[in-house]
Amino acid sequence: MSLQGPVIVIAEDADPVLAHALELAGAAPVIAAPWSKAAATIAKQAPAGLVMPQAADAPTAKVLDKIRQALADLAVFTPVLAAPVDGLRDHLPDALPIAADAPCERIVARLDSAQRVRTLHATVARRAALVAPETDAPVDAATHPATDPLDDATVLVCGRGRTYPGLGTAVGERLGLIGALGIETAARYLNARDVDGIVVGDGFGPRTLEAFLTALAEDPRFRDLPVALLPELPATFDAVRLPNLENLSGEPAAVVDALVPLVRLHAFEARLRRQLAALDAQGLVDPVTGLFTVTGFLRDLARAVEEAKTRGQALSIARFSFPPTLDQRASLDAARLAVRVVRNVDFACRASDGSILVTFQATPLEKAHAVARRIASVLRHTMLAPADDPTGRIDASVTLAMLKSTDTVESLLARVSEPAPVAAE
Structure with a gap:
């Protein structure tokens, strides 16, 4: 993987290990900034990504609002990775979750995955700017939907145990739902249609889970899919292979809440791919x-x-x-x-x-x-x-x-x- 730079790490205490890991992955420069100076640093540097790794930090609502505004002023989508911080989700709902104790390689892998969406967004914006003045033919405009990408998102829920009904209900209340009682059925759905996330409930043994996760990791179509795994992660599976894998627990609604930012990003990427196809066809393909x-x-x-x-x-x-x-x-x-x-x-x-x-x-x-x-x-x-x-x-x-x-x-x-x-x- 090769990260884009600059990357801003927002924390009161600098983490040299994380900064070194980001630099080794290509994110140059890596800039450390305290919360009080984060918005000004974003405006000055126009970063390719933000990382907020310390859950103990508690920025004020005013600071978070300034960060949100600074990000909104950037021309291209900028991924934000953040450990749990009180009030952060209210001000930065699109921030991608990272565990407070997440190893550096997991943070680097997730940032790399999100930056690929950033690159796609920049490509679509550049292509749209080039096509707009050249398209004189009477064709439908290739407009990008202004609605929340979650309105388009579909999540596959698979499981056999007691958590399955609750997970299905929680997902269905907020997203498009596909249910599967077995891994084989889930695999068929993945090959038959577009999916923006997977929730794996209980009822599967470690070998079955590892085989399923390995199949996802080895297929470039599914490698970046958000995956919420409720059972314990098989000890022999390297989670870095699936950058958007989260081992979650708790009530079904909390599981969905944790997965939503990753699902939204994947649905946004799918929109961008349709938009790019519409631009390539000079407006004759519907981007929706x-x-x-x-x-x-x-x-x-x-x-x-x-x-x-x-x-x-x-x-x-x-x-x-x-x-x-x-x-x-x-x-x-x-x-x-x-x-x-x-x-x-x-x-x-x-x-x-x-x-x-x-x-x-x-x-x-x-x-x-x-x-x-x-x-x-x-x-x-x-x-x-x-x-x-x-x-x-x-x-x-x-x-x-x-x-x-x-x-x-x-x-x-x-x-x-x-x-x-x-x-x-």
Whole structure:
């Protein structure tokens, strides 16, 4: 790992061991600052990270407010790692937790993970500044959502013991919830969808836990995932391999509270990746879902219709509709799942009513029926349940239409809106 610098260590008493560890990891310079001078040092140095390692320190609310304002004035996301301090979470809710006795290598690993998000944020900001004056085409703007990233976050809870119901309830009250009673089921969900955190409850032996944690650490897709582990960490597993692993205890609500800053950061990173894809596509990809914007979809549909008629190829279009009572989180989740399951040769968008339109290129009607059934089946078994019914599943209503020689884009879209259900597998 190689840290960015400068890094400011805020504490009344300097910690030369931590400073040396940060310097060895590449964070140059490492600047020590007392709480009273922290805000001024942040404004002067524009740091790439802050570390607040001493839980015994008790800064005043005024000092914390000044630090929060100094961080808000920085142009790029700046990670803050902090040991538990009274009142700190009220003023710096995004501060990433570190244990008061956390070894230096754990602090360095977590800061390195968070700085990768900082780099991504800087890349998105730079790309947006370059693209904005050059994009004259009439496309939808690739705007970044202003809402809390937690509104998009999904957490996987797995366990078999007495803590599982409470953990599921605590997570479901604040975040999107996926429940799994076994490690194998949890692994399937991780491979099938985007997840912003994992809570592992009791009911698993040390060998099973170690195998699961090792699999997470060895896969770059999951290495930075926040993981709350309630059982004792297996003695033979090196926690540094998972920089956002926390061995937690206490009531389920307290476990979720401790994990929330890490989950928020991961959800923010996912947003940035979608935003970058939207910028690369010059606004034709929706940064919220990762599907085409309506403008981009209609542009490609017009082109596909023209090519299908010219070459005598089949072309089909499907609309996946959901109940009007479906909440926003579940609706967006369905769209993001569609990004994963739509074939590379096809393209899709999320309409204003929340339905998903998918165009199947060079696909006859019979095969389009089979593909649509598979997509509907994946959505039914994988998408988040609505908030008011966490035990239920959503059945998408699917209508399908095939391009006719007399069709225009408008007539094809009109026909796909007519009720002609296709059952999920």
